[in-house]
């Protein structure tokens with residue numbers, strides 16, 4: 102792929118995850134720039150991954166062809182307006198990773214720059230195991246779409262959506278969902294410890310079970326996940342009792358409502374910011 106010069110504006114958790122994945126998977130560190138108001142996160146990125154850093158957004162933008170908008174949604178407007186004032190944005194491709202900010206709103210914030218692709222990555226990108234949803238409006242060229250897709254393929258799987266509203270569903274299913282799995286594992290580890298297993302062993306038990314289960318799902322695409330569940334569930338056995346308890350507490354409903362809450366928050370952010 103082309104290794105265009107790319108600037109990450111905002112060097113927080115998500116930028117760090119993507120930049121780590123990019124460098125580990127062969128995107129040249131000399132073509133990656135990051136800016137952030139404070140120094141420590143930049144120094145860490147420079148020292149560990151060898152990328153170019155600056156505390157000035159304008160400075161990195163001036164050197165790059167692709168700009169990743171990676172600040173918190175509520176800070177995006179001010180950041181974009183400062184950038185637009187630098188008069189160095191014409192012709193550049195913008196890739197937003199922000200939750201809840203529609204392309205149209207980003208174009209306004211960028212004072213008319215219209216080459217904006219919206220994406221929703223997740224933090225496992227740091228390990229090359231990310232999942233990113235992407236949406237490109239009609240004005241984006243095939244070459245720019247291909248670049249964005251290949252860029253994010255460096256850090257995991259990608260899925261394009263053809264309606265922008267579906268990015269909110271990508272947030273619920275993949276952007277936010279690593280945290281759901283972490284919450285589930287925390288609860289399992291806690292209960293294993295309550296039953297008498299020591300902290301480290303409890304963590305090993307739940308993390309290895311999760312890893313094995315995830316790998317089984319990935320290695321058996323021909324099987325529905327429900328079939329894999331059935332293979333564990335002996336008639337009259339322990340798993341059946343645990344699953345009955347989940348069903349009695351409406352696990353599916355809890356999950357559905359939580360994902361709907363994530364979508365509703367994304368929609369609220371679109372109205373607020």
Ligand SMILES: NC(=O)C1=CN([C@@H]2O[C@H](COP(=O)(O)OP(=O)(O)OC[C@H]3O[C@@H](n4cnc5c(N)ncnc54)[C@H](O)[C@@H]3O)[C@@H](O)[C@H]2O)C=CC1
Pocket residue numbers: 110111112113114115116136137138139142158171172173174176179180198199200221222223224276277
């Ligand atoms: N953390 C996650 O799992 C995911 C986050 N996102 C999106 O990524 C974006 C960033 O989120 P995180 O990395 O989690 O937040 P973060 O707070 O870790 O990182 C944001 C960074 O932006 C910096 N910043 C603040 N104002 C700035 C400015 N004017 N110019 C340059 N940098 C500035 C902050 O100092 C901070 O280092 C958000 O829009 C979020 O919706 C998307 C997918 C997943």
Ligand SMILES: O=C(O)[C@@H]1CCC=N1
Pocket residue numbers: 200272276277
């Ligand atoms: O919680 C958030 O708003 C961001 C977007 C998806 C993951 N973190």
